[in-house]
Amino acid sequence: xxxxxxxxxxxxxxxxxxxxxxxxxxxxxxxxxxxxxxxxxxxxxxxxxxxxxxxxxxxxxxxxxxxxxxxxxxxxxxxxxxxxxxxxxxxxxxxxxxxxxxxxxxxxxxxxxxxxxxxxxxxxxxxxxxxxxxxxxxxxxxxxxxxxxxxxxxxxxxxxxxxxxxxxxxxxxxxxxxxxxxxxxxxxxxxxxxxxxxxxxxxxxxxxxxxxxxxxxxxxxxxxxxxxxxxxxxxxxxxxxxxxxxxxxxxxxxxxxxxxxxxxxxxxxxxxxxxxxxxxxxxxxxxxxxxxxxxxxxxxxxxxxxxxxxxxxxxxxxxxxxxxxxxxxxxxxxxxxxxxxxxxxxxxxxxxxxxxxxxxxxxxxxxxxxxxxxxxxxxxxxxxxxxxxxxxxxxx
Numbered sequence: 553x554x555x556x557x558x559x560x561x562x563x564x565x566x567x568x569x570x571x572x573x574x575x576x577x578x579x580x581x582x583x584x585x586x587x588x589x590x591x592x593x594x595x596x597x598x599x600x601x602x603x604x605x606x607x608x609x610x611x612x613x614x615x616x617x618x619x620x621x622x623x624x625x626x627x628x629x630x631x632x633x634x635x636x637x638x639x640x641x642x643x644x645x646x647x648x649x650x651x652x653x654x655x656x657x658x659x660x661x662x663x664x665x666x667x668x669x670x671x672x673x674x675x676x677x678x679x680x681x682x683x684x685x686x687x688x689x690x691x692x693x694x695x696x697x698x699x700x701x702x703x704x705x706x707x708x709x710x711x712x713x714x715x716x717x718x719x720x721x722x723x724x725x726x727x728x729x730x731x732x733x734x735x736x737x738x739x740x741x742x743x744x745x746x747x748x749x750x751x752x753x754x755x756x757x758x759x760x761x762x763x764x765x766x767x768x769x770x771x772x773x774x775x776x777x778x779x780x781x782x783x784x785x786x787x788x789x790x791x792x793x794x795x796x797x798x799x800x801x802x803x804x805x806x807x808x809x810x811x812x813x814x815x816x817x818x819x820x821x822x823x824x825x826x827x828x829x830x831x832x833x834x835x836x837x838x839x840x841x842x843x844x845x846x847x848x849x850x851x852x853x854x855x856x857x858x859x860x861x862x863x864x865x866x867x868x869x870x871x872x873x874x875x876x877x878x879x880x881x882x883x884x885x886x887x888x889x890x891x892x893x894x895x896x897x898x899x900x901x902x903x904x905x906x907x908x909x910x911x912x913x914x915x916x917x918x919x920x921x922x923x924x925x926x927x928x929x930x931x932x933x934x935x936x937x938x939x940x941x942x943x944x945x946x947x948x
Contacts, residue, residue: 703813708792719816721813741825779832783825786824793876855893865885
């Protein structure tokens with residue numbers, strides 16, 4: 553089959569004539585309206601063929617010869633998020649909050665530089681010293697009355713053993729340093745303990761979360777109350793029994809005690825402060841539970857080891873080697889240990905959003921207290937017992 557001369561340069565891969573309505577013509581009619589006399593017909597090329605030819609995976613930038621549209625790259629398909637229309641106006645989707653701003657609002661933590669931390673520490677130390685100074689000045693006014701109260705256990709123990717109820721001054725400065733310096737300082741430590749604990753908490757609290765700072769007031773109050781309770785227990789119970797035992801050791805072998813007031817006061821301070829610190833055991837356990845280092849279940853399972861450690865510690869603190877005084881120290885410490893376990897259990901209930909049956913427990917405590925009060929009333933009213941300010945607190 554022969555090909556006309558004017559069409560020898562045209563290959564089948566080229567575009568055929570296209571009419572004005574976008575359809576390919578297979579009649580060989582030129583744009584001038586004259587019909588071609590050749591018998592060669594060209595195969596119509598469809599849109600699919602143009603798609604497969606131009607829309608390859610290597611080149612995506614060719615234009616569609618029919619519609620004048622360009623094909624976007626297949627990998628760069630973009631999902632259009634429809635805008636929310638309200639009252640005819642389009643509203644863009646809400647933007648996610650800044651994590652830093654959200655943390656600063658939710659956590660409420662104070663960001664400070666190293667020098668600012670040092671400045672804050674200095675201010676807290678100065679405020680603590682001012683609180684101790686005010687308490688020391690108040691204690692100095694009542695120094696003589698306080699010394700009578702401090703020396704009263706020694707006088708009572710010496711009188712019970714048949715000795716003169718007096719303490720000895722060996723050097724000229726003993727009375728001044730003990731009565732007007734050491735004793736007011738000890739009293740100021742106890743009186744200013746809530747203020748000191750509050751300053752410590754004020755320094756630590758800015759680095760904690762809001763939910764952790766909620767424990768500030770309960771922890772400060774409970775720590776101060778337990779410290780004071782430990783000092784009172786040492787004064788009214790532990791120190792009196794230990795002192796009477798120690799002074800009576802040599803009575804039957806011709807030994808008469810001559811107690812130096814400085815040595816007596818040092819022993820008094822060691823026992824009082826030692827027991828006051830030991831009474832902070834529930835607070836320590838609560839802090840460990842707050843940091844998730846221990847749990848109430850763990851403490852209950854290992855309570856036997858805790859009791860053993862408490863007994864050994866009581867034997868070290870106790871000024872006497874007898875079993876009675878050892879139990880006098882160790883039993884309150886064991887009770888305080890289980891109080892701390894109970895506090896850890898309450899903290900775990902709060903984390904799990906559970907509640908404790910306070911009403912039932914309160915009813916049980918009131919019932920037990922009522923029974924104990926009835927027994928004490930019967931002993932005092934019918935059997936001639938009297939209430940005392942020291943151990944055993946009731947005697948005939």
